Amino acid sequence: GQNIDQPTEMTATEGAIVQINCTYQTSGFNGLFWYQQHAGEAHTFLSYNVLDGLEEKGRFSSFLSRSKGYSYLLLKELQMKDSASYLCAVMDSNYQLIWGAGTKLIIKP
Amino acid sequence: IAGITQAPTSQILAAGRRMTLRCTQDMRHNAMYWYRQDLGLGLRLIHYSNTAGTTGKGEVPDGYSVSRANTDDFPLTLASAVPSQTSVYFCASSEAEPNEQFFGPGTRLTVL
16 A cells, blocks of 8 residues: 655754654655645645755755655754644655645744 | 635534535646545545546545536535544645645534
């Protein structure tokens, strides 16, 4: 079957760095997405990786290793507004997104 | 309208009743999707539409139906609601695969 695993919850300190990991097993691979979801709000797109390596976008970076079925989202210079859930999703061979359950990130002052 | 809108924001529904959740996008995206989000689970695809006039079944289609009469609208209907359909429902759209999906704010549905 298809499976996406990510930690349920993480806690970090304002100003610090946090890495959220995602491992996946899917039928086919057409890219990996990271989304952010604040409580009660719509999901917002953060990043897309289809090739191995690191993609940097401001304070957020996303890494992919296809051979290991592994990705991480790196958040630097954490701000209180970064408190949210972060969801990893893989696009399979049918171009459908398979979603992880999300990681709730709690930022403490 | 900017992006994707969903209505209603929330609804409490008696079991056995019929309910239609509305979704409208103004980005002229070809593809649209309906997901449900339940605590501890990832988003699960209910139905999708790659273009106006076509629809397809996702991972959990039973008890739900959709239509895509035009590009902008993609309503989701529960013919006879059951308590297991209590969930938060998200509509999304994208230009084409594998582009990012844009999400609506969600509809919180409670079936009693």
